[in-house]
Amino acid sequence: xxxxxxxxxxxxxxxxxxxxxxxxxxxxxxxxxxxxxxxxxxxxxxxxxxxxxxxxxxxxxxxxxxxxxxxxxxxxxxxxxxxxxxxxxxxxxxxxxxxxxxxxxxxxxxxxxxxxxxxxxxxxxxxxxxxxxxxxxxxxxxxxxxxxxxxxxxxxxxxxxxxxxxxxxxxxxxxxxxxxxxxxxxxxxxxxxxxxxxxxxxxxxxxxxxxxxxxxxxxxxxxxxxxxxxxxxxxxxxxxxxxxxxxxxxxxxxxxxxxxxxxxxxxxxxxxxxxxxxxxxxxxxxxxxxxxxxxxxxxxxxxxxxxxxxxxxxxxxxxxxxxxxxxxx
Amino acid sequence: xxxxxxxxxxxxxxxxxxxxxxxxxxxxxxxxxxxxxxxxxxxxxxxxxxxxxxxxxxxxxxxxxxxxxxxxxxxxxxxxxxxxxxxxxxxxxxxxxxxxxxxxxxxxxxxxxxxxxxxxxxxxxxxxxxxxxxxxxxxxxxxxxxxxxxxxxxxxxxxxxxxxxxxxxxxxxxxxxxxxxxxxxxxxxxxxxxxxxxxxxxxxxxxxxxxxxxxxxxxxxxxxxxxxxxxxxxxxxxxxxxxxxxxxxxxxxxxxxxxxxx
Numbered sequence: 001x002x003x004x005x006x007x008x009x010x011x012x013x014x015x016x017x018x019x020x021x022x023x024x025x026x027x028x029x030x031x032x033x034x035x036x037x038x039x040x041x042x043x044x045x046x047x048x049x050x051x052x053x054x055x056x057x058x059x060x061x062x063x064x065x066x067x068x069x070x071x072x073x074x075x076x077x078x079x080x081x082x083x084x085x086x087x088x089x090x091x092x093x094x095x096x097x098x099x100x101x102x103x104x105x106x107x108x109x110x111x112x113x114x115x116x117x118x119x120x121x122x123x124x125x126x127x128x129x130x131x132x133x134x135x136x137x138x139x140x141x142x143x144x145x146x147x148x149x150x151x152x153x154x155x156x157x158x159x160x161x162x163x164x165x166x167x168x169x170x171x172x173x174x175x176x177x178x179x180x181x182x183x184x185x186x187x188x189x190x191x192x193x194x195x196x197x198x199x200x201x202x203x204x205x206x207x208x209x210x211x212x213x214x215x216x217x218x219x220x221x222x223x224x225x226x227x228x229x230x231x232x233x234x235x236x237x238x239x240x241x242x243x244x245x246x247x248x249x250x251x252x253x254x255x256x257x258x259x260x261x262x263x264x265x266x267x268x269x270x271x272x273x274x275x276x277x278x279x280x281x282x283x284x285x286x287x288x289x290x291x292x293x294x295x296x297x298x299x300x301x302x303x304x305x306x307x308x309x310x311x312x313x314x315x316x317x318x319x320x321x322x323x324x325x326x327x328x329x
Numbered sequence: 330x331x332x333x334x335x336x337x338x339x340x341x342x343x344x345x346x347x348x349x350x351x352x353x354x355x356x357x358x359x360x361x362x363x364x365x366x367x368x369x370x371x372x373x374x375x376x377x378x379x380x381x382x383x384x385x386x387x388x389x390x391x392x393x394x395x396x397x398x399x400x401x402x403x404x405x406x407x408x409x410x411x412x413x414x415x416x417x418x419x420x421x422x423x424x425x426x427x428x429x430x431x432x433x434x435x436x437x438x439x440x441x442x443x444x445x446x447x448x449x450x451x452x453x454x455x456x457x458x459x460x461x462x463x464x465x466x467x468x469x470x471x472x473x474x475x476x477x478x479x480x481x482x483x484x485x486x487x488x489x490x491x492x493x494x495x496x497x498x499x500x501x502x503x504x505x506x507x508x509x510x511x512x513x514x515x516x517x518x519x520x521x522x523x524x525x526x527x528x529x530x531x532x533x534x535x536x537x538x539x540x541x542x543x544x545x546x547x548x549x550x551x552x553x554x555x556x557x558x559x560x561x562x563x564x565x566x567x568x569x570x571x572x573x574x575x576x577x578x579x580x581x582x583x584x585x586x587x588x589x590x591x
Binding site for chain 2: 064066084094095098099103111112114115
């Protein structure tokens, strides 16, 4: 059973994970004491590089893998003791859409309907509805081996929705997609969330987590190293920056001295300086005034809000893309 | 089980079986290997050992009558084994995860490949049987013998499928494919595949009586071998052997399925 502490703290949470662990037979500790809670109707972004433990966590939460330790409940059910009830409540779209290339989109949706106990007529109706929803109706009767990556992802999402799940698990749903397909999938996920579906999303893309997630958990080497709203996490980095690009590079030293009164100044590139200041965008006017008074011409000024990439660097000491793949994640 | 439960089970079973039929229909030449290999074995063995039927005490005067049930069983075994290899492919491709993450009862996920094995074996078994008949042997066992041959072949495809499923679930890799088919080949080879028990010598004479496939072959040979007339005595050992193998490999497959999330 879960501790009273967790139960009280996370009352109403759809996903509750407590001290979750997974150690592979090779000795690799892929998940190392993960705790998290996802509220009903929330989009939770699970961010981390390859091998960080994202997919292993999702496989445990979707009952595909047994944890080595700890507990997890999804939609009110224990993932080990009540795996069958969990499976009825969740939709799953795992990494690299696993779709039979010798079936058509419609056939796959109908098969998924059967797996979830829909009657044949009901399954056919639901397939039509979902094919419309994900803009695949014109391709419904084509074999999957003629679908593009984006079409496969959309069909994968549709299959996860056949039985109208309360909770949707998406493991890197846009990996490998072009920007247009990615934006289209994001829009569909927002729509689903507005309809009340709780979404647990793993991603390597910081932008994706920022765009979609209400809250983000950052996982590295099997441990959650930071968690919060993208804005909360942004504050972990420190003060926002103002990037100032000068027209004359030779004036950089003078500008650095003058701007020190506004905040910490650092060089970014030739002719460019970054000033860290708690005032954020409100510091633009005084900074420009200071430079103008010294007859230093400004080419551009930009506000640099901290990104999740900065957060990742701040909390792990390395950039997300620095971690090589290869380990089972 | 409730009516709704039965309907659900039937629905899932049908859906998975339909998928295997679609694959059969859409992969051109998908059945060729399991049909051609036993046919080549049939013709090759006929050339190699064709005069064995002239030995005193050989239970038929037509060696091809002795070989046709063997080739049918080989074809059924290869077809069954192929479903195990296909399952390994599904596991590698992530398709099996989709099935595992559905609420369908886990044993049904095994039933799909098994039903596929039965369907897949019917084509090569029928082609080989017809080819064999065209080459000479008559249907000495009549309708009963023919029924026993098909029952033996279909049941053996189920056994091979369960063996393949067990290995696929264990290895989770397509690399297990040759091992599955080698297992089928060895099981058939270490029996009365080419000669009756009294003609065997040495280690094979010791091994063959303990090999259940020997009795499955005997059951199937009631169709074409005049010296093995259709009778209960020639039937029950085969039925027992098949039931035993199905139970053994079925339990192994289920055990492996229970461990798939570890």
